[in-house]
Amino acid sequence: MATTKGAEEMQGRTSRHGHRSGQPAVPASVFPQEVLLVCHSADVHGLAVMENICTGLDFTKIRFSILDLRRRTAWPALDAYKSVIICTEMIWELPADKAARLEDYVYAGGGLLIAYRCWNEHLSEMxxxxxNGFEPDMHLTSGLRFDKDLFPGSSGLEIDDSDWLFEHSRFDIEAGELSPGSTILASDLDGRPILWVRLLGKGRLVYWNTGVLFCRALRGFIVQSILDAMQIGVGAIAGFAMFHVDDFPTSLSSARLEPVASEFPELDWDGFFFGVWHDDMMALRAKHNLNYTWYTIMNYHDVDTAPGADPSAPQADGRDILEARFGHIRQTAAGDEYGFHGYNHEPMTVGSWPDLTTLRSKLQQARKLWESTVPAPMPTSWVPANNWYHAEHVRVLRDVFPELSSVCGLFSSGEAELGEYREFGPEPWENSLLCLPRETYGYVLKPELRMMMLSQIACMGVWTHFVHPDDVYDIPSSDNGTGYHRNPQTLMWRAAGKDGRPSLFAQLDDWIAQVRSAYPWLEFVTTSEAESRYRNHVENQVEVVSSDGTVEIRSNVGGLFYVRTRREASLHADEGGNVVDRRKVEDGLLHIVRCSAGRVVFRIEDAERRAAKPAGTEDDG
Structure with missing residues (x-):
């Protein structure tokens, strides 16, 4: 958690691009990995950026301290930190002597991340x-395009206003106006620099020329920027993925609807979902070594949620239909599990369930249906219908289904007052439930979904995804041509379109293949297993000590870690760990290492060290 250093400002004169005179330099290896966040408590927008950063640092087990410029004039000794992160535009207040200390720190090997665009007359050149003695003009632009790999898979990512509206309040600096040695990693849609890096002496600057890093969907890009700024950056990750299928088994119907009717004229709704669709999804599971969690509605037909609803009404007895739905499933897979999606598909909100007594009665009926009919243990996870719920309703649910231990809503989108936009961690309205929110959805990797997935993996080493079987049917028509559709291009399930566009299933297959290729260490697990792994990760206590030649990771649980090195300095196991993956990023390498509990040591080899190795020495990376 965040702490504020109590050290008084060190005395003594400063020398440009060197250590303070009168004080010996402190070797960086003496200190555990820690970063310093610099904020100003009067800068509300900067504090929002810092809050986003702190959440990412907490998850990755990167120790941090906070320096509030409004409250303190004394600075701690910067040598103790692997990087300094500026989270306020009010850095313009920094006087010349403190600016010189910051510059000395960077040139001596420290990292500096500007997470909220700022300017200071003494630091403008750095x-x-x-x-520049005058603050540059401010311009408002939009869009985000990654020109190089800040994180594996990010190069080429382009987000325009129709995907996700990023409004950059940015300094009006053109690419050609940046100082020599600046490498642009990301730009706006007009090609103006948003993110650049500079090597400065032994240190590194990472500068975000924007104020949008409060956005949760960009958190992973911030975390990778933090690792990039350090000589050697280490962050703990969880290493799991969840693939959810909502609304299965589906409702039953003999309807023949487009576009399936054109592709499979012999199949009705039931024939398609319990035949072609399910067969293909099971083949996908086997091909990519996936595990699914299937989320089931108990009774689609009983939608009476009014006060005094008659529990004995004929439509309330959904047992026969539920048995028939499960009876249509032709194949199952060991290792998958079922979760609860609701009694019916009415979201558990005041608007849909105005009477909590009725809700309790219907949930008790749902429990009886599950116990008597569902061929699976009682559910431990819940996906809310529409991803919506209210506080009193979730408490009733937990009372009727005490086995439930996790809720899976939405992560970086939606409305918090409807139960969406949830962080991983305890559910705010019912702490006995753990939030394991989903981030991406559907069958087609659209630009904004690519960004959301990359960011989640880049921060947490986690990917959470869900699909609906009936996405294929949700197409525009003459009656509903406007608005949101899950299959807006009317794509076929298996067949390519007349214009050559791949089918929904082909695009999902390609999406999973890309993930498998880029992040082979991600393990697809059920929700109950994901909950166990998340709790294990949260309980892990981590300390990292690094030097030019080694990285030492101490943890009480072990697990996976990102280790980012500069200039293609590679990492190799020395004591009790192994390198499971290694990828090139801009001006460095990103390693994924697995550590056992206790002390693990990796050695760092740059080109010079590798050339000096004795002939025949094996590479353990």
Whole structure:
């Protein structure tokens, strides 16, 4: 958690691009990995950026301290930190002596991340804006395009206003105006620099020329920027993925609807879902070594949620239909599990369930249906219908289904007052439930979904995804041509379109294949297993100590870690760990390492060290 250093400002003169005179330099290896966040408590927008960063640092087990410029004039000794992160535009207040200390720190090997665009007359040149005695003009632009790999898979990502609206309040600096040695990693849609890096002496600057890093969907890009700024950056990750299928087994119907009717004219709704669709999804599971969690509605037909609803009404007895739905499933897989999606598909909100007594009665009926009919243990996870719920309703649910231990809503989208936009961690309205929110959805990897997935993996080493079987049927028509559709291009299930566009299933297959290729260490698990792994990760206590030649990771649980090195300095196991993956990123390498509990040591080898190795020495990476 965040702490504020109590050290008084060190005395002594400063020398440009060197250590303070009168004080010995403190070797960085003496200190555990820690970063310093610099904020100003009067800068509300900057605090929102810092809050997003702190959440990412907490998850990755990167120790941090906070320096509030409004409350303190004394600075701690910067040598103790692997990187300094500026989270306020009010850095313009920084006087010349403190600016010089910050510059000395960077040139001596420290990292500096500007997470909220800022300017200071004494630091303008170091920031990459040249010698500038006046603050540059501000411009409002939009869009985000990654020109290089900040994180594996990010190069080429382009987000326009129709995907996700990023409004950059940015300094009006063109690419050609940046100081020599600046490498642009990301731009706006007009090609103006948003993210650049600079090597400065032994240190590194990472500068985000924007104020949008409060956005949860960009958290992973911030975490990777933090690792990039450090000489050697280490972050703990959880290493799991969840693949959810909502609304299965589906409702029963003999309807023949487009576009399935054109592709499979012999199949009705039931024939398609319990035949072609399910067969293909099971083949996908086997091909990519997936595990599914299937979320089931108990009774689609009983939608009476009014006060005094008659529990004995004929439509309330959904047992026969539920048995028939499960009876249509032709194949099952060991290792999958079923979760609860609701009694019916009415979201558990005041608007849909105004009477909590009725809700309790119907949930008790759902429990009886599950116990008597569902061929699976009682559910331990819940996906809310529509991803919506209210506080009193979730408490009733937990009372009727005490086995439930996790709720899976939405992560970086939606409305918090409807139970969406949830962080991983305890459910705010019912702490006995753990939130394991989903981030991406559907069959087609659209730009915004690619961004959301990359960010989640880049921060947490986690990917959470869900699909609906009936997405294929949700197409525009003459009656509903406007608005949101899950299959807006009317794509076929298996067949390519007349214009050559791949089918929904082909695009999902390709999406999973990309993930498997880029992140082979991600393990697809059921929700109950994901809950166990998340809790295990949260309980892990981590300390990292690094030097030019080694990285030492101490943890009480072990697990997976990102280790980012500069200039293609590679990492190799030395004591009690192994390197499971290694990828090139801009001006460095990102390693994924697995550590056992206790002390693990990796050695770092740059080109010079590798050349000096004795002939025949095996590479253990």
């Amino acid at each position: 920031f990459g804006a040249g010698r």
